[in-house]
Amino acid sequence: MELTVNLGKNSYSIFIEPGILKNAETYISQVFQGKRIIIISDDNIYPLYGKTLINALPSYECHSLVLPHGETTKSFDTLPQIYAAMLEKKITRSDLVIALGGGVIGDLAGFAAASYLRGVKFVQIPTSLLAQVDSSVGGKVAVDLPQGKNLIGAFYHPKLVIIDPDMLNTLPPRYITDGMGEVIKYGCIKDASLFDVLSSHTSFEDLKDQLPSIIYRCIDIKRIIVEADQFDTGERMLLNFGHTLAHTIEHYCHYERESHGEAVAIGMYQITKISEKAGLTASGEAEKICRILKTYGLPCECGLPISDLTDAIEFDKKNLDGHLNVVLLRKIGDSYIYPTNLHFFKTAGGI
Ligand SMILES: NC(=O)c1ccc[n+]([C@@H]2O[C@H](COP(=O)([O-])OP(=O)(O)OC[C@H]3O[C@@H](n4cnc5c(N)ncnc54)[C@H](O)[C@@H]3O)[C@@H](O)[C@H]2O)c1
Numbered sequence: 001m002e003l004t005v006n007l008g009k010n011s012y013s014i015f016i017e018p019g020i021l022k023n024a025e026t027y028i029s030q031v032f033q034g035k036r037i038i039i040i041s042d043d044n045i046y047p048l049y050g051k052t053l054i055n056a057l058p059s060y061e062c063h064s065l066v067l068p069h070g071e072t073t074k075s076f077d078t079l080p081q082i083y084a085a086m087l088e089k090k091i092t093r094s095d096l097v098i099a100l101g102g103g104v105i106g107d108l109a110g111f112a113a114a115s116y117l118r119g120v121k122f123v124q125i126p127t128s129l130l131a132q133v134d135s136s137v138g139g140k141v142a143v144d145l146p147q148g149k150n151l152i153g154a155f156y157h158p159k160l161v162i163i164d165p166d167m168l169n170t171l172p173p174r175y176i177t178d179g180m181g182e183v184i185k186y187g188c189i190k191d192a193s194l195f196d197v198l199s200s201h202t203s204f205e206d207l208k209d210q211l212p213s214i215i216y217r218c219i220d221i222k223r224i225i226v227e228a229d230q231f232d233t234g235e236r237m238l239l240n241f242g243h244t245l246a247h248t249i250e251h252y253c254h255y256e257r258e259s260h261g262e263a264v265a266i267g268m269y270q271i272t273k274i275s276e277k278a279g280l281t282a283s284g285e286a287e288k289i290c291r292i293l294k295t296y297g298l299p300c301e302c303g304l305p306i307s308d309l310t311d312a313i314e315f316d317k318k319n320l321d322g323h324l325n326v327v328l329l330r331k332i333g334d335s336y337i338y339p340t341n342l343h344f345f346k347t348a349g350g351i
């Protein structure tokens with residue numbers, strides 16, 4: 001399966017195919033005519049797929065940088081180490097960065113590629129479900145600061161995205177669940193029929209044979225939104241459904257408790273509960289979201305008082321000129337941006 005993100009000069013293709021990793025050169029050679037590649041990965045993924053990828057790129061001189069796994073690696077403080085490795089391997093503007101990993105590696109390597117020498121080409125090879133359905137597409141690359149998540153970043157598109165759903169066979173169950181948080185998000189914001197398909201299954205196992213088409217569906221929704229609003233000034237904010245609370249939960253817990261997808265799950269349910277109470281969402285939708293989250297093993301609450309989270313909400317990128325924009329649902333599959341303020345969240349008490 002192939003999709004193209006149409007962004008003029010920054011357009012790129014996404015290929016989704018089980019086993020495609022072994023044919024990486026066929027696709028990479030279409031977008032990269034240089035010689036040297038640096039593969040950035042983490043210490044869980046590289047031992048599993050590093051060699052396969054290098055063997056699949058016989059025409060290139062491949063170097064690797066393997067970083068510790070986990071969100072704390074996606075920090076501003078990791079960047080000097082990446083730049084140093086790129087300099088040591090003599091990476092120039094005519095070379096290529098490959099992000100081989102989940103959303104952490106994709107965001108981090110993508111930002112390094114965007115900023116090193118003011119930009120070198122990069123290719124995304126996403127290995128987690130979350131990265132295959134969401135983070136590898138759209139060009140948001142970022143690192144975290146001690147003050148909050150994704151606070152330093154850029155819009156910098158990959159030249160190509162290679163998605164091999166077979167790589168999910170080694171993904172630990174917790175991160176399959178994590179990725180389902182973003183899959184459910186796509187159903188909530190734009191696709192009631194996807195939400196219904198997901199609701200009609202009893203677990204991820206039950207859904208597994210439809211995975212390539214579900215990945216395709218999520219990415220196609222993202223593609224359409226990104227094409228309409230590449231720089232996140234309007235429609236693209238819909239992709240942030242559940243994220244205002246999610247980012248504050250992740251940051252508040254020092255990235256040690258909820259994963260990104262789990263935090264998004266809590267954020268989607270809790271904001272819909274608040275919005276339903278305020279008459280801004282059709283009644284019964286929050287309960288539908290909670291039910292589907294539980295089906296896929298995701299949480300609906302985290303037991304934190306909202307008063308502990310509101311400080312970090314001010315760093316939300318949808319906070320413009322003192323006006324906080326939140327993403328709400330009219331009903332499942334129909335989302336909108338609602339301008340409000342912090343008081344909106346304070347009505348929640350605990351979440
Ligand atoms: N840029 C975007 O548009 C965007 C979208 C969504 C999320 N994100 C970001 O993505 C990050 C979360 O991504 P994630 O959930 O992929 O986390 P992650 O990159 O930490 O991967 C999750 C875990 O699974 C392991 N792993 C990944 N693929 C594997 C595989 N095939 N086999 C075995 N182990 C594997 C990793 O080593 C890690 O331990 C967050 O930082 C979030 O902010 C970005």
Ligand SMILES: O=C(O)C(=O)C[C@@H](O)[C@H](O)[C@H](O)COP(=O)(O)O
Pocket residue numbers: 134138140142149150182232236237239240243317
């Ligand atoms: O691509 C987007 O736009 C998204 O919002 C996708 C989100 O799933 C993702 O977590 C993104 O990194 C959040 O971005 P931020 O702008 O809120 O930092």
Ligand SMILES: [Zn+2]
Pocket residue numbers: 134182243260264
């Ligand atoms: Zn997200």
